Amino acid sequence: MALFVQKFGGTSVGTLDRIHRVAERVEKTVRAGHQVVVVLSAMSGETDRLMKLAHEITSQPDDRELDVLLSSGERVTIALLAMELRGRGINARSFTGRQVGIVTNSSHTRARIAKIMASPVQQALAEGVIPVVAGFQGVNERSEVTTLGRGGSDLTAVALAASLKADRCIIFTDVDGVYTTDPNIVPSARKIHKLSYEEMLELASLGAKVLQSRSVEFAAKYGVPVEVRSSFQEGEGTLVTHEDADMERALVSGVTGDRNQAKITVVGVPDRPGIAADLFSAVAGSSISVDMIIQNVSQGDLADISFTVPRSDLPRARPLMEKVKVELGAQRIEVKDDVAKLSIVGVGMRSHSGVASRMFQTLYREGINIMMISTSEIKISCMVNEQDLNPAMKALHEEFGLSEPVQAKPNLG
Amino acid sequence: MALFVQKFGGTSVGTLDRIHRVAERVEKTVRAGHQVVVVLSAMSGETDRLMKLAHEITSQPDDRELDVLLSSGERVTIALLAMELRGRGINARSFTGRQVGIVTNSSHTRARIAKIMASPVQQALAEGVIPVVAGFQGVNERSEVTTLGRGGSDLTAVALAASLKADRCIIFTDVDGVYTTDPNIVPSARKIHKLSYEEMLELASLGAKVLQSRSVEFAAKYGVPVEVRSSFQEGEGTLVTHEDADMERALVSGVTGDRNQAKITVVGVPDRPGIAADLFSAVAGSSISVDMIIQNVSQGDLADISFTVPRSDLPRARPLMEKVKVELGAQRIEVKDDVAKLSIVGVGMRSHSGVASRMFQTLYREGINIMMISTSEIKISCMVNEQDLNPAMKALHEEFGLSEPVQAKPNLG
Numbered sequence: 001m002a003l004f005v006q007k008f009g010g011t012s013v014g015t016l017d018r019i020h021r022v023a024e025r026v027e028k029t030v031r032a033g034h035q036v037v038v039v040l041s042a043m044s045g046e047t048d049r050l051m052k053l054a055h056e057i058t059s060q061p062d063d064r065e066l067d068v069l070l071s072s073g074e075r076v077t078i079a080l081l082a083m084e085l086r087g088r089g090i091n092a093r094s095f096t097g098r099q100v101g102i103v104t105n106s107s108h109t110r111a112r113i114a115k116i117m118a119s120p121v122q123q124a125l126a127e128g129v130i131p132v133v134a135g136f137q138g139v140n141e142r143s144e145v146t147t148l149g150r151g152g153s154d155l156t157a158v159a160l161a162a163s164l165k166a167d168r169c170i171i172f173t174d175v176d177g178v179y180t181t182d183p184n185i186v187p188s189a190r191k192i193h194k195l196s197y198e199e200m201l202e203l204a205s206l207g208a209k210v211l212q213s214r215s216v217e218f219a220a221k222y223g224v225p226v227e228v229r230s231s232f233q234e235g236e237g238t239l240v241t242h243e244d245a246d247m248e249r250a251l252v253s254g255v256t257g258d259r260n261q262a263k264i265t266v267v268g269v270p271d272r273p274g275i276a277a278d279l280f281s282a283v284a285g286s287s288i289s290v291d292m293i294i295q296n297v298s299q300g301d302l303a304d305i306s307f308t309v310p311r312s313d314l315p316r317a318r319p320l321m322e323k324v325k326v327e328l329g330a331q332r333i334e335v336k337d338d339v340a341k342l343s344i345v346g347v348g349m350r351s352h353s354g355v356a357s358r359m360f361q362t363l364y365r366e367g368i369n370i371m372m373i374s375t376s377e378i379k380i381s382c383m384v385n386e387q388d389l390n391p392a393m394k395a396l397h398e399e400f401g402l403s404e405p406v407q408a409k410p411n412l413g
Numbered sequence: 414m415a416l417f418v419q420k421f422g423g424t425s426v427g428t429l430d431r432i433h434r435v436a437e438r439v440e441k442t443v444r445a446g447h448q449v450v451v452v453l454s455a456m457s458g459e460t461d462r463l464m465k466l467a468h469e470i471t472s473q474p475d476d477r478e479l480d481v482l483l484s485s486g487e488r489v490t491i492a493l494l495a496m497e498l499r500g501r502g503i504n505a506r507s508f509t510g511r512q513v514g515i516v517t518n519s520s521h522t523r524a525r526i527a528k529i530m531a532s533p534v535q536q537a538l539a540e541g542v543i544p545v546v547a548g549f550q551g552v553n554e555r556s557e558v559t560t561l562g563r564g565g566s567d568l569t570a571v572a573l574a575a576s577l578k579a580d581r582c583i584i585f586t587d588v589d590g591v592y593t594t595d596p597n598i599v600p601s602a603r604k605i606h607k608l609s610y611e612e613m614l615e616l617a618s619l620g621a622k623v624l625q626s627r628s629v630e631f632a633a634k635y636g637v638p639v640e641v642r643s644s645f646q647e648g649e650g651t652l653v654t655h656e657d658a659d660m661e662r663a664l665v666s667g668v669t670g671d672r673n674q675a676k677i678t679v680v681g682v683p684d685r686p687g688i689a690a691d692l693f694s695a696v697a698g699s700s701i702s703v704d705m706i707i708q709n710v711s712q713g714d715l716a717d718i719s720f721t722v723p724r725s726d727l728p729r730a731r732p733l734m735e736k737v738k739v740e741l742g743a744q745r746i747e748v749k750d751d752v753a754k755l756s757i758v759g760v761g762m763r764s765h766s767g768v769a770s771r772m773f774q775t776l777y778r779e780g781i782n783i784m785m786i787s788t789s790e791i792k793i794s795c796m797v798n799e800q801d802l803n804p805a806m807k808a809l810h811e812e813f814g815l816s817e818p819v820q821a822k823p824n825l826g
Contacts (some may be wrong), residue, residue, distance in 0.1 A: 018468050050489065057429050058500035065499070067506045069492035072485040076463065079482035080470050084477070087471035094481045099556065143512065193748075293533050 007157035010044035042073025097137030151212025268331030420570035423457035455486025510550030564625025681744030
């Protein structure tokens with residue numbers, strides 16, 4: 001008998017028919033003799049609907065009240081699923097964030113979990129009850145409703161799994177796992193069977209929508225094995241867990257591309273100490289997130305500083321840069337918004353040198369120009385022209401053997 | 414400075430535009446220097462929508478889970494109103510049933526209030542905060558969500574007003590008060606300015622939809638003055654309070670008619686002791702509510718027993734009566750479903766005799782046949798043919814002077 005936390009997202013409980021299917025899946029696990037704790041999101045679209053109501057009623061809705069409003073969504077799904085399970089003869093019981101004992105700080109709409117009282121759920125399990133838990137929500141120390149922000153339901157599931165020492169936390173979603181790259185761009189992309197927390201974190205920060213970084217960090221910290229799998233079809237998904245011997249065989253586990261990128265260059269800045277600090281403290285105050293940075297002395301005592309920001313932040317970044325230009329005495333600002341970030345991720349890079357040069361050579365062979373480079377221990381990212389992104393992803397996917405069929409190895413292939 | 418509890422029903426918060434108007438009304442009261450506690454229902458239609466979901470997902474939804482589901486509705490309205498008030502610079506804060514300290518028994522979907530911890534609301538008021546409270550909901554001793562059943566939000570408002578010793582509990586609704594009779598049937602019907610709890614209770618039990626009996630009973634027990642008024646227009650409504658000297662001047666304060674009536678006659682029952690007890694214990698077990706009863710010995714040792722039930726209960730009553738017929742050895746069952754109940758209500762009946770005979774004479778003069786009669790201290794009801802109901806109501810309304818204009822008397826007219 002194992003203990004599973006099964007989390008179903010908004011699209012998985014978006015209609016009554018889908019809730020039926022969730023019930024079937026939970027029932028199957030229960031009938032197989034396992035213990036199950038279910039965590040649910042609100043029906044897909046419900047959170048948007050409520051947010052729209054809030055912004056229609058007042059221009060700046062109060063955060064505390066937003067949380068009261070938004071937390072109504074999961075009450076609907078947990079009650080409906082608990083009813084349906086009871087109708088099937090399974091002793092299920094709904095738990096709100098408060099009832100399950102998720103205590104957070106008071107940062108409404110983006111609260112952080114302070115502690116989880118595992119006892120209500122443990123007691124329910126001991127009584128043979130299947131707890132159906134509202135994701136995304138908790139209460140602060142004054143027992144006021146809070147919500148955990150984007151990806152909050154995943155976090156609830158992982159945190160519960162950690163506090164219950166569950167055998168596995170399974171995130172059921174609308175994709176069937178994490179892929180070696182985007183199958184829409186590279187048709188030979190394959191599902192990754194096993195992935196380390198670090199790789200998943202890099203992939204998440206590179207825009208893979210499957211799991212939010214917060215949940216992966218939490219899972220890594222407490223060693224919770226997390227599986228991402230499809231709620232619409234059978235079959236194993238991707239298991240995210242501690243790095244193990246198997247994984248090291250793979251040099252590169254995934255190739256990603258991110259088009260939400262723009263490059264800003266401040267041209268002709270008088271080169272004196274502290275100039276980069278001045279520039280980026282101005283940007284930091286605006287909550288625009290800067291990713292890669294290059295500074296090179298162009299001619300004499302004038303430097304060029306280039307950096308990338310999410311393309312969606314450009315409208316806010318442009319006026320800011322015009323101000324910075326004047327303050328720093330720069331010659332001009334250049335903005336290039338047809339760029340994209342290309343990355344390869346893999347724990348294998350730790351123990352194998354030469355991965356970077358293989359990447360650069362592959363791109364050179366394809367005639368692709370690299371504008372900027374940034375690396376971490378298990379990741380290499382290059383800024384390229386947007387039009388080069390798809391061919392670059394295909395070439396790298398091929399180069400690092402990700403398209404080959406897996407031969408009975410449970411690793412990254 | 415007075416303390417008001419202002420309760421707004423589902424139609425009053427049914428759209429964002431209407432919530433704006435509620436906010437305006439609350440703001441006006443606050444700006445006039447009063448303390449206000451707001452109690453809200455869910456948006457109109459929301460409870461029906463959720464009930465429908467529950468019954469679509471499973472044929473017999475669990476009551477505990479129904480309460481979790483239904484209680485989501487008021488969270489939406491309290492959060493939206495609190496946001497809007499804060500947007501207007503009013504320090505409002507939402508309170509769920511749990512946060513406001515409404516503790517009930519564990520009869521899910523029809524819980525009874527066990528106690529109210531007034532302190533959270535009192536503390537908020539002391540801090541200058543306007544509490545915006547979810548009606549209809551509470552928690553049991555194990556902190557599980559419960560709901561109070563039909564008219565539950567009115568009950569929340571009245572109970573809060575009692576525990577806070579509020580100066581008045583104002584129920585804002587889609588009618589502007591209690592009328593002397595149905596204005597659709599008798600165009601000269603007038604709004605009643607002041608009504609005793611007992612009269613309101615009789616009117617509620619006779620089908621006046623304005624206030625549920627439970628809320629009126631609660632208000633009477635704790636002496637809470639309750640005013641029913643329109644949320645869509647200005648002007649005083651109907652004040653329900655203790656009987657006072659003014660009220661006694663009115664013989665009759667209202668005339669009501671109820672078409673949801675059917676008469677069942679068990680013909681030719683062998684007349685032996687205990688036969689009525691046998692008959693009605695069979696009916697009682699079915700949760701069909703019997704109203705008026707007549708038993709008369711027709712011939713020799715055979716009796717006829719007639720009684721009335723809500724017409725909507727007939728489908729369940731018919732098969733039951735066929736069974737009873739066999740068990741009691743009766744000759745046959747007669748059902749008449751084109752009957753209606755005509756009633757007059759007024760505290761004046763206590764001190765004035767002759768009201769009943771005046772009622773009967775009036776009906777006789779109009780050629781209306783009375784089939785059954787039942788009376789209480791302040792009410793007389795007659796069963797008549799349904800086709801006679803409207804002329805009977807008009808005639809009685811006229812006879813007891815209810816159509817006359819009120820001349821600067823704050824009483825029932």
